[in-house]
Amino acid sequence: MGATAGPARAELGELMQSPEFDRLFKALGDPTRRAILGRLSLGPSSVSALAAPLDITVTAVGQHLQVLEESRLVRTAKAGxxxxxxxxxxxxxxxxxxxxxxxxxxxxxxxRLGDVLDED
Amino acid sequence: MGATAGPARAELGELMQSPEFDRLFKALGDPTRRAILGRLSLGPSSVSALAAPLDITVTAVGQHLQVLEESRLVRTAKAGxxxxxxxxxxxxxxxxxxxxxxxxxxxxxxxRLGDVLDED
DNA sequence: CTTTTTGTCAAGCGATGACTTCAGTATCGT
DNA sequence: ACGATACTGAAGTCATCGCTTGACAAAAAG
Incomplete structure (x- = not known):
């Protein structure tokens, strides 16, 4: 990639703080939502099927799904x-x-401090 | 794949829900903490230098730093x-x-539903 | 048509979390 | 020694968030 397009280095840092990432990381902040993501990574699922192993209400899962959808981590479609x-x-x-x-x-x-002798 | 090392597929999902990731994603969930990470990505900084552009107290930054340190996103060392x-x-x-x-x-x-015609 | 399944909306409760103030400790400069 | 700088700790306030209950809508099943 040449230095042709794209904002300068300093501005990129600002980009990272856009409302898009705000929603994204807020969505990922909750363990229940990450559990939902883990489940969906194995394949699609219905709302009630998601709620079953989580010990929470279907309503709660619906609220989580709304957050996940707004942050583009999950996509849903209603059929019937x-x-x-x-x-x-x-x-x-x-x-x-x-x-x-x-x-x-x-x-x-x-x-260039030399004291960073990290693992791996 | 031999059954030699590493947990089974299903257990990996559980691994992802360990307290380690709990702290990590909770730390990343706050925009101020991500701003601190953005600043530190450009190079080391002191606590008060971090607080200056953020319009919050040095105490607040200290609390954020503790969270970031516990989640292994930031390392700090006190000299003097x-x-x-x-x-x-x-x-x-x-x-x-x-x-x-x-x-x-x-x-x-x-x-294998065929309806996923994703971009890129 | 009646019942069951599956999901949605509105309101409210309890807990967590981000931030503040105030007081205190330790280091540096003069 | 004195004052200024850089941080730490305790305690309190206020908003946000995850979850629940209860009432409701609509599609499938009997």
Whole structure:
């Protein structure tokens, strides 16, 4: 990638703080929602099927799903009376972009202090 | 795949729900803490230097730093009266492992439904 | 048509969390 | 020694969040 398009380095940091990432990380902050993501990673599921192993109400799962959908981690579609939920790639891609930017950032500005003898 | 090392597929999902990831994602859930990470990605900083552009108290930053340190996203060291903070690789590696597992999971169990005509 | 299943809406409760103030400790500069 | 700087700890406030209950709507099953 050339230095042609895209904002400057400093502005990229600001980009990372957009409301998009705000929703994304807030969604990932709850363990129940991550459990839902873990379940959906194995394949699509209905709302009540998601609620069963979680020991919470179907209503609660519905609220979680709304958050997950707004952050593009889950996509749902209602057919008849059953809503089928599946993983949405968009959220995960955004997450990977976030981690990638930070890793690249502090690997470039590597403190030349020599005291960082990290593992792996 | 031999049954030699590593837990079974189903158990991996459980691993992802360990207290380690609990703390990690809870730490990432707050926008102020992510702003701190963005700042530290550009190089080490003191506590008060972190507080300046954030419009919050030094005490608040100290509390955030404790959370970030417990989740292995930041490492700090006190020299004299100033505490120097820098990025800790461990937390980011854990995050990449989490995303990687999920991506691999739903790319394997790809719904053979044909209705997933995703972008990129 | 009646019943059961599956999900949605509205309101409310309890707990957690982010931030503040105030007081205290230790280090640096003069 | 004195004052300024850099941080730490305890306690309290206020908003947000996860979850529940209860009432409701609509599709499938009998």
């Amino acid at each position: 009376r059953v809503r089928t939920c599946r993983i949405d790639q968009a959220g995960f891609s955004a997450l990977e972009r976030w981690v990638g930017w930070h890793r690249r950032a502090w690997e470039t500005h590597l403190d | 009266r100033v505490r120097t903070c820098r990025i800790d690789q461990a937390g980011f590696s854990a995050l990449e492992r989490w995303v990687g597992w999920h991506r691999r999971a739903w790319e394997t169990h790809l719904d």
